Every structure is written in C-alpha cells, then in structure tokens.
Amino acid sequence: MEFDDKIPIYYQIKNDLYHRIVAGDLAPGEKLPAVRQLAVDLTVNVNTVQRALSEMVTEQVLTSKRGVGNFVTQDTTKITALKQRLSHGYIERLYTQLHALRLSDGEIVAAIQEYMATTNEEE
Amino acid sequence: MEFDDKIPIYYQIKNDLYHRIVAGDLAPGEKLPAVRQLAVDLTVNVNTVQRALSEMVTEQVLTSKRGVGNFVTQDTTKITALKQRLSHGYIERLYTQLHALRLSDGEIVAAIQEYMATTNEEE
DNA sequence: AATAGTGTTCTACTTTTCTATTACACTATA
DNA sequence: TATAGTGTAATAGAAAAGTAGAACACTATT
Numbered sequence: 001m002e003f004d005d006k007i008p009i010y011y012q013i014k015n016d017l018y019h020r021i022v023a024g025d026l027a028p029g030e031k032l033p034a035v036r037q038l039a040v041d042l043t044v045n046v047n048t049v050q051r052a053l054s055e056m057v058t059e060q061v062l063t064s065k066r067g068v069g070n071f072v073t074q075d076t077t078k079i080t081a082l083k084q085r086l087s088h089g090y091i092e093r094l095y096t097q098l099h100a101l102r103l104s105d106g107e108i109v110a111a112i113q114e115y116m117a118t119t120n121e122e123e
Numbered sequence: 124m125e126f127d128d129k130i131p132i133y134y135q136i137k138n139d140l141y142h143r144i145v146a147g148d149l150a151p152g153e154k155l156p157a158v159r160q161l162a163v164d165l166t167v168n169v170n171t172v173q174r175a176l177s178e179m180v181t182e183q184v185l186t187s188k189r190g191v192g193n194f195v196t197q198d199t200t201k202i203t204a205l206k207q208r209l210s211h212g213y214i215e216r217l218y219t220q221l222h223a224l225r226l227s228d229g230e231i232v233a234a235i236q237e238y239m240a241t242t243n244e245e246e
Numbered sequence: 247a248a249t250a251g252t253g254t255t256c257t258a259c260t261t262t263t264c265t266a267t268t269a270c271a272c273t274a275t276a
Numbered sequence: 277t278a279t280a281g282t283g284t285a286a287t288a289g290a291a292a293a294g295t296a297g298a299a300c301a302c303t304a305t306t
Contacts, residue, residue, distance in 0.1 A: 005262095006130055006131060006134055007129055007130060008129060008292090008293060008294085009293080009294070010293080010294085011129060019220075019223040019224060022224050022225070023223060023224060023225045024225070034251075034252060034253085035252080035253065035254090036251095036252085036253095044294085044295090045294065045295045045296070046295095046296095046297095047255090047256095047294075047295075047296090048293085048294060048295080050253080050254070050255090051293095051294095053253090054253095054254085064253065064254095065252090065253080065302090065303085066252075066253050066254070066301065066302050066303080067251080067252050067253065067301075067302035067303035067304080068251090068252065068253080068302085068303060068304085069251095069252065069253080070252095070253080083224055086220075086224060087221060087224055087226065087234060088238070090217050090220045090221060091217065091221075091234060091235055091238045092238070093217075094213055094214065094216075094217040094235075095235070095238060095239070095242070097142075097209075097210075097213045098210060098213060098214075100142040100146060101142060101145050101146060101206055101209060101210055102145070102146045102147070103210065105239050105243075108235070108239075109232065109235060109236065109239075111210060111214060112214055112217075112218070112231070112232060112235065113232065115211070115214045115215070115218060116218070116228050116231075116232075119218070120228075128292090131262085131263060131264085132263080132264070133263080133264085157281075157282060157283085158282080158283065158284090159281095159282085159283095167264085167265090168264060168265045168266070169265095169266095170264075170265075170266090170285090171263085171264060171265080173283080173284075173285090174263095174264095176283090177284085187283065187284095188272090188273085188282090188283080189271065189272050189273080189282075189283050189284070190271075190272035190273035190274080190281080190282050190283065191272085191273060191274085191281090191282065191283080192281095192282065192283080193282095193283080
C-alpha cells in the first residue's frame with residue numbers, strides 16, 4: 001500500500017480498512033489478519049497498525065478479543081452508516097472544493113461525466 | 124482560517140492561495156499582503172507562510188521581488204492550467220474513493236445530484 | 247502444564263512540522 | 277543617505293507521528 005506523506009499513516013490505514021469493509025472485501029464478523037501480520041503487509045510498525053485498529057474499535061466498526069483477534073462488526077447497520085458517512089463526506093468535500101474554484105453545479109456534473117467518459121475510453 | 128491538524132499548515136495555506144487565485148479573488152499581477160502580515164492574518168509563523176509562498180514561486184504561480192513583495196503570476200495560462208490541475212485532481216480522488224465503496228458511475232452522478240438538490244433546498 | 251498465537255502497553259529514539267527569534271538583503275522614498 | 281517596508285535565511289526548541297524493541301495479558305491447543 002502506498003502512503004501519502006502529508007497524512008498520518010495510521011489515518012490512511014483506517015481509511016483503507018473502512019473501504020475494504022464497506023466494499024464487502026472484509027465481511028461482517030470476519031477476522032482480520034493478526035496485527036503483526038498487518039504490520040508486515042503494510043511495511044509499517046505494529047504500533048501504527050494498533051493505533052488505527054484501536055480507534056476503529058472505539059468507533060465500533062471493529063471488535064477486539066484479546067488473545068484471539070480483531071473482527072469486523074457483525075452489526076451491518078454500522079457498516080451501512082459508515083458507507084453513508086464516507087460517501088457523503090467525499091461528495092461534500094468535492095463540492096466545496098469545486099465551488100471554491102467557481103464551478104457551478106452544472107459544470108461540476110459535466111466535469112465528472114467528462115472525466116468518466118475519458119477514463120472509461122482509455123481502458 | 125481554520126486548519127486541519129492532519130495536514131501540514133503550509134500545505135493548507137498553499138491550497139487556500141491556489142483557490143483564491145483561480146477564483147480571481149487574487150488577480151493576475153496582484154500583490155499579496157506582506158509575509159509578516161499574512162502570518163498575522165493566519166495566526167501562523169512567518170516561516171510557515173514563507174514555505175508555502177516559496178514553493179508557489181518555484182511552481183511559477185507566484186513571483187517574488189525581494190524588498191518589494193510577492194505577486195500573482197501575470198501568465199494567465201499558468202492560472203488556467205492550475206485550475207485544470209486542481210479540479211481534475213479533486214474529481215479523480217472522488218471517483219477513486221467512491222469506486223472503492225463500490226458505487227457505479229451512474230450511482231456516483233446520482234449521489235452528487237442528490238447532494239446538490241438537498242443542499243440548495245436548505246438555503 | 248506448556249506453548250504458540252494473539253492483542254496491548256510502554257519506553258526510547260528519529261524525523262517532520264511548526265514556532266520563536268534574530269539577522270541579513272534588497273527596494274522605495276523621504 | 278537614512279529609514280521603513282519588504283523578502284530571505286538560519287538557529288534553536290517544542291510537539292506530533294512513526295519506528296524499534298521489549299514486555300505483558302489472554303486464549304486455544306496440545
């Protein structure tokens with residue numbers, strides 16, 4: 001995984017896990033790899049992984065069983081809410097940014113469709 | 124100006140200036156406030172302002188005249204290119220993020236239009 | 247009971263960012 | 277030619293994030 005050095009790594013790890021959970025890549029109730037294994041996979045220190053996971057436990061997106069492992073919550077309403085929260089946040093940020101560049105609502109939609117058209121074309 | 128403590132302040136200052144330049148709030152050739160004044164306005168250290176500005180000089184978005192001041196470039200093609208670069212980057216990031224959440228192209232456009240509808244309604 | 251695998255916590259160190267302060271370099275103008 | 281206003285640079289210190297390594301706590305299995 002590549003990291004943006006402008007943003008704390010633990011924060012980027014959280015976001016990556018959020019995405020994998022919402023996408024269903026990590027199913028409700030599924031056990032995560034061991035923290036030491038995750039640290040190896042991400043080429044990062046155990047403490048950095050731990051910080052990301054412990055925050056997600058606090059947020060009740062994960063549950064932790066000492067001596068056993070970390071697990072994705074079984075409460076699917078939490079996951080749905082997470083998806084909503086993330087996508088709404090992303091859209092809000094884009095809207096704010098493009099508005100600051102003085103793009104109108106119509107121009108914003110057009111720019112996105114234009115982006116999609118050129119992106120899919122090249123595949 | 125409020126800062127996000129997850130991102131370096133000098134970086135956020137750069138982005139704020141980018142936006143003000145692209146929006147025309149700071150016109151081509153216009154003189155910026157003195158670095159010490161900007162530091163006061165932003166309640167930040169002079170060096171932090173200086174770091175933001177010097178990077179923008181390197182990028183040729185600003186020009187600097189020692190003993191005189193910092194100025195927005197007069198080269199409007201640079202500004203247009205900057206606007207393109209920023210908006211494309213923002214859209215690309217949104218697209219990547221929402222795709223990671225398994226939203227299709229159509230769902231992405233719909234979600235944005237839905238967002239715009241509810242936002243404008245409340246005004 | 248022993249052991250291996252797991253989460254958790256702690257301390258020490260490094261790097262980056264930001265602040266504080268001072269000094270230096272240049273320009274315009276009184 | 278002073279002087280005020282400007283950009284530029286350098287040093288030192290504080291705070292936050294990350295790394296490294298070790299130790300501790302708990303669980304399941306043998």
